Amino acid sequence: MSATMIKEFRLPDLGEGLTESEILSWKVDVGDTVSLNQVIAEVETAKAVVELPSPFAGVIKELHEQPGSVVEVGKPIVSFEVADDAGAPPSASSGAAGTGSGETVAETPKREPNLVGYGAVVEGSGRPTRRARTFAPVVGPAEPKPVATGPAETPPADSGRAERPRSTPPVRKLAKDLGLDLARVPGTGPGGLITREDVQEFSGHAAEPVPQQRRESSSAGAGTGERETRTPIKGVRKHTAAAMVQSAFTAPHATEFLTVDVTPSLDLLAKLKTSREFSGIKLTPLTLAAKAVLIALGRNPALNSRWDEENQEIVTFNYVNLGIAAATPRGLMVPNIKDAHALPFPRLAQELTALADAARAGKTTPGDLSGGTISITNIGVFGIDAGTPILNPGEAAILGLGAVRTMPWEYRGEVALRQVVTLSLSFDHRLVDGEQGSRFLADVGAMLAEPGMVLTMV
Missing domain, CATH: 3.30.559.10 (Chloramphenicol acetyltransferase-like domain)
Structure with a gap:
């Protein structure tokens, strides 16, 4: 009887440096046997809906995220039970094991998963740092420098670099509303991405969670007696x-x-x-x-x-x-x-x-x-x-x-x-x-x- 092992598949970067995707639906369930490149999920990025193929041949052991969850790139979404030789073809130079796996292979560069499960070799264990696509700044007088309201902290040594801190538009808006300079906020997301939680923690303002029953969109409309309906802003x-x-x-x-x-x-x-x-x-x-x-x-x-x-x-x-x-x-x-x-x-x-x-x-x-x-x-x-x-x-x-x-x-x-x-x-x-x-x-x-x-x- 051949030996098996558990491998995790982490949410890949589905293109153009996107930092998160929403799980729309799973096409498999725990216990299902899947083949290499079989479609296992449908996810929605900020650009489009994409079918996600399996990077391994094996048995679904655990689904880490439920439909409707917004997951950051690099986070585990599904675990497989696979044979020792299952999954991605080995690297020509190192014979590394499968892509996106949670295990570590000594002296072997980690492969970052992409749409078909096998990405380029990436040095180190983190997600490759990609330069975010930027738009031209507003032409006009310079804005006054915001005054930080968070705890005093020495700016990082490279804070004077020209490239702005990596974050998403909603996070930048939140920082602006709180009067924070993002260059002073340490990022804990993939590749140093500054998340909403990083900004809130730095500013000392904890966000009030919106009750789930108010966050979810109601299909019944005004007939339910509710005075308002809230729909999460996500995806496209x-x-x-x-x-x-x-x-x-x-x-x-x-x-x-x-x-x-x-x-x-x-x-x-x-x-x-x-x-x-x-x-x-x-x-x-x-x-x-x-x-x-x-x-x-x-x-x-x-x-x-x-x-x-x-x-x-x-x-x-x-x-x-x-x-x-x-x-x-x-x-x-x-x-x-x-x-x-x-x-x-x-x-x-x-x-x-x-x-x-x-x-x-x-x-x-x-x-x-x-x-x-x-x-x-x-x-x-x-x-x-x-x-x-x-x-x-x-x-x-x-x-x-x-x-x-x-x-x-x-x-x-x-x-x-x-x-x-x-x-x-x-x-x-x-x-x-x-x-x-x-x-x-x-x-x-x-x-x-x-x-x-x-x-x-x-």
């Missing part, structure tokens, strides 16, 4: 809120509007739907707007750029990863179509449909949500005519597509009923001048008002 919604606050108070937004007669575009869509080339392909005003944006960017590249505060550079992209804002049950997401500029029109239409279907089904991956260069938000599907959309962080512009309405409109010297839409363009005024934004919006509008104008722009 928590990330979206932090990102929108960063964007709104970092990039100086400017918004312009243009109302256009799109009757010719709708006539074109009707003709394309009967074409053999577009058989089975969903075509909507958003499809045409997306193509118009891609063409207009060739004439107005400033709107496809990023402000690099750290290096004091403007980065202009020579490709377009086109983001489409999508409202989902888990909150707002902006997945993007990679290299959309290189796609022919039928393929672009297919990618738009696939992207929307994946978002609604909760299958959007972290990779789909990262790397966008410009975005479109289709507010028209909610019956809205115009708005002032907030930029997706790191992007220079976002186009709002309003509802198409039948309205009286001047047409060939007379008043006629026409199909009309309002376009809303928000842009980062550090990157885009008013003239550049206006020319881009006018180009998009011209192509939607008369699709034949494309011939003069490409």
